[in-house]
Amino acid sequence: MIDYEEELNSEQRDVVRAKNGPILVIAGAGSGKTRALTYRVAYLIEQGTDPEHILLATFTNKAARSMLSRVETLVDVDLGRLWGGTFHHVGNRILRRHAELLGYERNYSIVDSEDSRQLINTCIRELGISTAKGAFPKPGVVGDVISLSANTGMEIETIITDRYRNFSRCITDILKIALRYRIRKKELNAMDFDDILLNWCALLTDFPDIGEEYAHRFEHILVDEYQDTNIIQAKILDRLAAFHRNLMVVGDDSQSIYSFRGANFAHIASFPEKYPDAQIFKLETNYRSTPEILHLANMSIVNNRHQFEKVLRAVRRKGVRPVFVPVRNVLQQADFVAQRIIELADEGVPLEEIAVLYRAHYHSMELQMELVRRGIPFEIRSGIRFFEQAHIKDVTAFMRIAVNPLDEVAWKRVMKLYNKIGDVTAAKIWDFVSSQDDPLAAVFSEAFLDHVPKAAQSGIRGFRETLRDIRDLSSVNILTEIVDAILDGGYRECMEERYGDGGSREDDLKQLSNFSSDFDSLEEFLSDLALMTSITEEESYRKEDDNHRVVLSSIHQAKGLEWSAVFMIWCSEGMLPLARALREPGGEDEERRLFYVATTRAKDHLYFCHPMTNQSENVWGREAVPSRFIAELVPTDFDPEDLPFEQWAVR
DNA sequence: ATACGATTTTTTTTT
DNA sequence: AAAATCGTAT
Numbered sequence: 001m002i003d004y005e006e007e008l009n010s011e012q013r014d015v016v017r018a019k020n021g022p023i024l025v026i027a028g029a030g031s032g033k034t035r036a037l038t039y040r041v042a043y044l045i046e047q048g049t050d051p052e053h054i055l056l057a058t059f060t061n062k063a064a065r066s067m068l069s070r071v072e073t074l075v076d077v078d079l080g081r082l083w084g085g086t087f088h089h090v091g092n093r094i095l096r097r098h099a100e101l102l103g104y105e106r107n108y109s110i111v112d113s114e115d116s117r118q119l120i121n122t123c124i125r126e127l128g129i130s131t132a133k134g135a136f137p138k139p140g141v142v143g144d145v146i147s148l149s150a151n152t153g154m155e156i157e158t159i160i161t162d163r164y165r166n167f168s169r170c171i172t173d174i175l176k177i178a179l180r181y182r183i184r185k186k187e188l189n190a191m192d193f194d195d196i197l198l199n200w201c202a203l204l205t206d207f208p209d210i211g212e213e214y215a216h217r218f219e220h221i222l223v224d225e226y227q228d229t230n231i232i233q234a235k236i237l238d239r240l241a242a243f244h245r246n247l248m249v250v251g252d253d254s255q256s257i258y259s260f261r262g263a264n265f266a267h268i269a270s271f272p273e274k275y276p277d278a279q280i281f282k283l284e285t286n287y288r289s290t291p292e293i294l295h296l297a298n299m300s301i302v303n304n305r306h307q308f309e310k311v312l313r314a315v316r317r318k319g320v321r322p323v324f325v326p327v328r329n330v331l332q333q334a335d336f337v338a339q340r341i342i343e344l345a346d347e348g349v350p351l352e353e354i355a356v357l358y359r360a361h362y363h364s365m366e367l368q369m370e371l372v373r374r375g376i377p378f379e380i381r382s383g384i385r386f387f388e389q390a391h392i393k394d395v396t397a398f399m400r401i402a403v404n405p406l407d408e409v410a411w412k413r414v415m416k417l418y419n420k421i422g423d424v425t426a427a428k429i430w431d432f433v434s435s436q437d438d439p440l441a442a443v444f445s446e447a448f449l450d451h452v453p454k455a456a457q458s459g460i461r462g463f464r465e466t467l468r469d470i471r472d473l474s475s476v477n478i479l480t481e482i483v484d485a486i487l488d489g490g491y492r493e494c495m496e497e498r499y500g501d502g503g504s505r506e507d508d509l510k511q512l513s514n515f516s517s518d519f520d521s522l523e524e525f526l527s528d529l530a531l532m533t534s535i536t537e538e539e540s541y542r543k544e545d546d547n548h549r550v551v552l553s554s555i556h557q558a559k560g561l562e563w564s565a566v567f568m569i570w571c572s573e574g575m576l577p578l579a580r581a582l583r584e585p586g587g588e589d590e591e592r593r594l595f596y597v598a599t600t601r602a603k604d605h606l607y608f609c610h611p612m613t614n615q616s617e618n619v620w621g622r623e624a625v626p627s628r629f630i631a632e633l634v635p636t637d638f639d640p641e642d643l644p645f646e647q648w649a650v651r
Numbered sequence: 652a653t654a655c656g657a658t659t660t661t662t663t664t665t666t
Numbered sequence: 667a668a669a670a671t672c673g674t675a676t
């Protein structure tokens with residue numbers, strides 16, 4: 001039995017033991033919402049709900065896993081059948097079962113953003129749209145427009161007039177591309193990230209019996225980070241909860257930072273309108289941060305209008321005031337942060353309790369170099385993700401061909417790995433292969449070689465061998481040897497040639513291979529890869545004393561985490577708030593929420609760095625202005641005592 | 652005609 | 667640093 005009185009505060013207890021029905025939980029930063037959610041799941045199971053009938057939707061797969069493993073220690077029940085993970089993850093799981101209904105094969109591929117950009121590029125060229133003359137958006141931008149339209153349910157025309165005004169001349173072309181892109185994806189038997197949500201929603205709506213089946217199945221639905229869900233996700237939830245109506249959503253409108261993905265914190269505000277009988281709870285006690293840090297965060301977020309009433313109360317004892325540190329330039333910034341990290345470590349703060357946060361990946365370049373120079377171990381949680389690295393994508397492209405021979409993007413990627421094959425030849429080979437009734441069998445036919453130029457023949461013969469090996473291994477589900485087969489099939493040399501550092505990349509592939517052992521089929525492995533960001537989560541393959549590292553992270557990726565000491569670098573106008581983001585509607589508020597999320601990650605120490613010159617602009621160095629989010633904290637009747645931060649001068 | 656290397660430009664955030 | 671474009675060698 002769980003001792004709820006002992007382990008939860010009264011706010012949390014009310015949530016955990018709330019009676020059934022729609023429930024909205026407004027949970028401030030650091031108020032233990034994960035704890036409440038975890039105990040709620042345990043409580044439901046204790047009350048006799050079968051885990052199979054619970055759906056726990058989280059923002060990352062990692063969050064789901066860590067919550068569920070906590071639940072497992074609370075109630076001694078196997079949660080293997082509980083539906084937990086991101087919307088995309090759960091959606092994929094459901095769609096695999098019903099893919100045929102929607103006109104896909106069951107073995108459909110999932111294309112990530114790089115693949116999708118690639119495919120859009122092909123569409124543009126196929127349509128013969130000239131991008132050279134005048135300003136035409138890059139394939140990536142076209143992809144953003146299409147994706148935003150999908151995630152907000154707004155027409156592409158509206159998206160362009162609202163946020164991409166300078167491309168309004170291109171609307172007809174973009175519409176053509178969007179249409180073609182959609183057709184092409186279907187031909188490739190592939191879904192992009194948005195399709196997973198859209199198709200899931202369509203499945204529940206257009207096939208009432210299936211919608212009902214799932215609505216009956218999920219007795220309880222719990223949603224974390226509700227402020228970052230978009231309209232399609234909200235619609236999916238409405239359908240799934242239509243029968244039992246036990247929908248608990250947890251979120252904080254002040255921490256909504258994903259509007260670029262169609263998230264809209266207005267959803268959370270309108271939840272009570274949609275569910276008039278909803279019970280509303282608030283978690284307002286903050287256990288994480290010192291009163292000083294919380295005070296600063298509160299002072300900042302009140303500058304945003306349109307938010308839920310809530311006051312975060314600190315329970316921790318008095319600590320030190322946050323510090324604002326103007327520095328001369330990026331180099332001095334890197335120097336200061338590194339120096340201060342060493343001092344904190346000397347004071348007894350473990351390195352893994354220190355984080356450096358920034359708005360955009362490239363903001364951390366100089367710091368990385370400085371940390372390397374000083375031998376301070378660190379871990380980067382931003383930038384190119386594990387599965388997006390070229391060599392990982394190369395290897396998985398081989399696998400994708402074996403699983404879904406219609407995957408054009410994978411085909412072309414693999415073909416171009418071989419010498420003497422570029423865009424044109426790859427397209428020719430693909431044209432031949434895709435025109436055959438059985439594309440895989442065609443590879444082994446004599447006719448296949450006729451479509452390959454002489455110079456590339458030997459490499460392509462190797463490809464046939466490799467593909468045969470992959471198919472043989474996957475048919476008996478020996479996944480761990482597939483990577484070796486690809487490496488031995490000539491990819492090892494190819495990798496060395498193309499990327500230089502073959503050794504460390506081969507290590508990555510070893511890791512990928514180890515990871516594959518957890519899966520029952522190649523198909524399942526691939527779709528999970530596409531929906532995941534990193535492999536290192538909770539994996540304890542690392543050496544014991546290797547866990548002490550400073551974390552470098554984008555603010556977005558820092559969501560939900562906490563550290564004793566947090567450094568925010570580049571707190572300058574143009575960088576935070578990011579100039580580009582300010583141009584979006586509602587941009588300033590969203591940037592301020594980012595600032596809020598970042599500050600509330602800190603438990604004890606908080607530092608804001610502001611480089612006063614921005615060298616990257618030109619050689620002379622341009623004046624940089626402190627971030628408005630810092631400046632606005634200074635009261636008009638200035639009294640140093642009232643300042644929520646103190647200011648340091650460095651050297 | 653095609654492949655591939657050099658050059659230029661441009662950086663948000665993520666499933 | 668990576669992507670897109672441009673120019674040259676095969």
